[in-house]
Amino acid sequence: MTEKKGTIHQLSELGEFGLINRLTSHLTIHNKSTLKGVGDDCAVLDFNNKKTVVTTDMLTEGVHFNLMYVPLKHLGYKAVVVNLSDVYAMNAIPKQITVSMALSSKFSIEAIDELYAGIRLACDNYGVDLVGGDTTSSMTGLVLSITALGKVEEEDVVFRSGAKPTDLLCVSGDLGGAYMGLQLLERENEVFKVNPKMQPQLEGYDYILERQLKPEARRDMLKVFADQKIRPTAMIDISDGLSSEIMHICEASGTGCKLFEDRIPMDDQTKQMAEELNINPLVAALNGGEDYELLFTIPVGEYDKIRNHPDITVIGHITEKSEGANLVTAGSGQEIPLMAQGWNPLKDQE
Amino acid sequence: MTEKKGTIHQLSELGEFGLINRLTSHLTIHNKSTLKGVGDDCAVLDFNNKKTVVTTDMLTEGVHFNLMYVPLKHLGYKAVVVNLSDVYAMNAIPKQITVSMALSSKFSIEAIDELYAGIRLACDNYGVDLVGGDTTSSMTGLVLSITALGKVEEEDVVFRSGAKPTDLLCVSGDLGGAYMGLQLLERENEVFKVNPKMQPQLEGYDYILERQLKPEARRDMLKVFADQKIRPTAMIDISDGLSSEIMHICEASGTGCKLFEDRIPMDDQTKQMAEELNINPLVAALNGGEDYELLFTIPVGEYDKIRNHPDITVIGHITEKSEGANLVTAGSGQEIPLMAQGWNPLKDQE
Incomplete structure (x- = not known):
């Protein structure tokens, strides 16, 4: 047959x-x-x-x-x-x-x-x-x-638990894109449900769509660590949102941290989509999740090894536990305690 | 609070x-x-x-x-x-x-x-x-x-693929119990749905109920193999039914087999429940599945090492592939080709 x-x-x-x-x-x-x-x-x-x-x-x-x-x-x-x-x-x-x-x-x-x-x-x-x-x-x-x-x-394993006060808090790539890609897909899906003849408006947003639909894992960062002889003191991948992951590192390491709002790397498409949908892009980066970037800490003495890497950003540093885990706001320099408002799959289902 | x-x-x-x-x-x-x-x-x-x-x-x-x-x-x-x-x-x-x-x-x-x-x-x-x-x-x-x-x-790993013609086909424990336990539970559940005040009739069937609800894995067989210096030539666990598992061994090993109906070990409760429900107990053993016994082959020269073990039964032997995988019936000694009618989770759902 x-x-x-x-x-x-x-x-x-x-x-x-x-x-x-x-x-x-x-x-x-x-x-x-x-x-x-x-x-x-x-x-x-x-x-x-x-x-x-x-x-x-x-x-x-x-x-x-x-x-x-x-x-x-x-x-x-x-x-x-x-x-x-x-x-x-x-x-x-x-x-x-x-x-x-x-x-x-x-x-x-x-x-x-x-x-x-x-x-x-x-x-x-x-x-x-x-x-x-x-x-x-x-x-x-x-x-x-x-x-x-x-x-x-x-000797190469990196746990969440090794961060020390003064260590630099670093992140690969940029954040919030996967979340804004999801918002865009959901918006167009709602439009489609109302009028199936409407074509989805996705032009110009290929980057955030790819972040949501076809994310990549940061294998390249391990090569940077090996080549530069960097051994991160703590590391975690960003699946639930930056805020939640930072708190995992601080809890496991028994430390606090300072995260600087104006250092958080975000792509232009992420910011543009956030503006279009009237969402604060900081929320996407802190709580959106699914970016699958690596968040890691390195001793401050290793700063020179990563300072010129185009895909690594220092976003803050580790502090004593007593200082708490705080976000330092961009304008006023005010310190706000971080909250793990990451995605919770067990919240009440509608 | x-x-x-x-x-x-x-x-x-x-x-x-x-x-x-x-x-x-x-x-x-x-x-x-x-x-x-x-x-x-x-x-x-x-x-x-x-x-x-x-x-x-x-x-x-x-x-x-x-x-x-x-x-x-x-x-x-x-x-x-x-x-x-x-x-x-x-x-x-x-x-x-x-x-x-x-x-x-x-x-x-x-x-x-x-x-x-x-x-x-x-x-x-x-x-x-x-x-x-x-x-x-x-x-x-x-x-x-x-x-x-x-x-x-x-050197100790046992694959499905090592069985050789003349090897003895052995099984631990007894078969069909888990399936008959499930039939009993489903019968009582149907009764309960019709009349929730009816108490389930489970007395005397504790063994087959335990086979279904709380099966154990045959860790003890590995000790027998180690103590007796037996290295099975092929082994598989019985999750889908004896028939299907035997055929996996024959296919992977490139052999046939003879399985003797009257050698298949079954507990009295299994047979009794089968009679009560008008099911052929052979079907439960061959196709019922979930018994989690071990099916294995050993060279015929090792027969003396297992012949007196109360929990190991020789149920047949491996043959050349050209002879096929056959069940030898109890009464007439007729040879019937085995069929993998094991549980298929992907069949059409009602």
């Missing part, structure tokens, strides 16, 4: 093993440490004397993503990247992932192929091996759960 | 970080290899020269479990055990797990405490450390995704 082009197939035609075979038959192995990938009860990994790091993230439809405006390929890519970002935040190199997904019957085989194409693209771009997973059904919607494993020399 | 006994709390009162703190504050670390558990972007593990194995499983409400008759504590316990079973099936020792869960707002804090109590009990019973996870919300129901890591010496 030949397959008609454009035909949509139901998942039930394939069954679980058929689907797994389809999804895993084109996987490339990138790492020597992957002794055995998909196809047994477990994958088998060999890390020799390195330490293993492990992290996991779950994304649920209707909570973390809206398939009205998130293409499945982008979703697959992003689901991998958010886990790799956690591995890089330990100063470790991601090597393997496992992917579990629950699917409702509304998804066709072709839709899942798209999702997996995004997952495979992220694996290829970051040199990571997909070594296992579980594929099952859900009563409603899509749930994706990814676990990432990485390796690192023991 | 004091807490009134018996008060039910909403998850939104705690928030994500509050819930994580509550759930992870009583965790015990069992393994030296757990350098850093919960509380950073990743856990950090140290396996030295051993190999790492990794496996993952996802359970979704309404598909894998029905909270009408599955207590949350049992669900948490079982969700861990099914992953550990995969690790044992590699002849490896489980060491760490990560737990991700998506919860709808119908769950109270107390309900999640119960779920976690089951997860912690399994960790304690099997000496496994919970080292990370993700806790988020779902639009409907509960989704649990667990990843387990284990360690093993390279």
Whole structure:
């Protein structure tokens, strides 16, 4: 029987093993440490004397993503990247992932192929091996759960807990873009719901859309640290918003901090969209989340090593715990206590 | 403010970080290899020269479990055990797990405490450390995704692919019990839906109920292998049903097999319930699944090492691939090709 082009197939035609075979038959192995990938009860990994790091993230439809405006390929890519970002935040190199997904019957085989194409693209771009997973059904919607494993020399691991008073608080890239991209997508989705013939107005906002739909993890920062012989004293990735992440570092390290409002890096598109939607861009940077930049602290003596890096910004410094964690405002220089108002997935659902 | 006994709390009162703190504050670390558990972007593990194995499983409400008759504590316990079973099936020792869960707002804090109590009990019973996870919300129901890591010496790993013709096909414990336990629970749930005042009729069926609600993984078999210096040539755990698992071994090993119907071990309660419900108990053993016993092959010369073990049964042997994978029926000795009719979570949902 030949397959008609454009035909949509139901998942039930394939069954679980058929689907797994389809999804895993084109996987490339990138790492020597992957002794055995998909196809047994477990994958088998060999890390020799390195330490293993492990992290996991779950994304649920209707909570973390809206398939009205998130293409499945982008979703697959992003689901991998958010886990790799956690591995890089330990100063470790991601090597393997496992992917579990629950699917409702509304998804066709072709839709899942798209999702997996995004997952495979992220694996290829970051040199990571997909070594296992579980594929099952859900009563409603899509749930994706990814676990990432990485390796690192023991002396290189960076925890959240090593920040010391006077250390510089640094961030890669710019902040608030992913949140403003989401606001833009939601605005256009509302317009579309009212009038499906309206074309979405997305021109000129490609950067913030990409920040939301196809974020990248800051692998390049680990190369900067290695090349410049910098060992951050503490590090975390920015998934919930700058404010929440800074407070994690201060809590784990037993310190306070001063964050300077006027030093927080933001892209012009982020500011422009914020103005258009009448949102304070500072809120997007502090509480928006999903930027997947790295927030890290370095001893003040290492300032010269990063001062000229175009993609690293010093946004403040660590203080004694007794001074608290404060934002120093741009105009008046007033100090306001930081609050972790990051995204809370467990707040009451409407 | 004091807490009134018996008060039910909403998850939104705690928030994500509050819930994580509550759930992870009583965790015990069992393994030296757990350098850093919960509380950073990743856990950090140290396996030295051993190999790492990794496996993952996802359970979704309404598909894998029905909270009408599955207590949350049992669900948490079982969700861990099914992953550990995969690790044992590699002849490896489980060491760490990560737990991700998506919860709808119908769950109270107390309900999640119960779920976690089951997860912690399994960790304690099997000496496994919970080292990370993700806790988020779902639009409907509960989704649990667990990843387990284990360690093993390279020369001890047992894959599915090593079975050779003449090898004996062996199974631990007995089969079909978990499936018959589920049938009993579903029958009583139907009765309850019609008349909520009816008490469930579960007396005399404690064994099959425990097989369904609180299965254990066969850690003890690894001790038998070590003590008797047996190295299985192939091994898999029975999660989808004996038929499906045998075919996985035959496919991966490039062999056929003969499975003898009258050798398949079944408990009296399994047979009794099957009779009561007019189900062929063979179907429960071959296709029921969820028994979490180990199916393994050993060279025929090692028969004496296991022949007297009360919990290991030889149910057949491996043949050349050309002979096919066949069931030899009890009465007539007729050979019927095995079919993988195991549980398929992706079949059309009603």
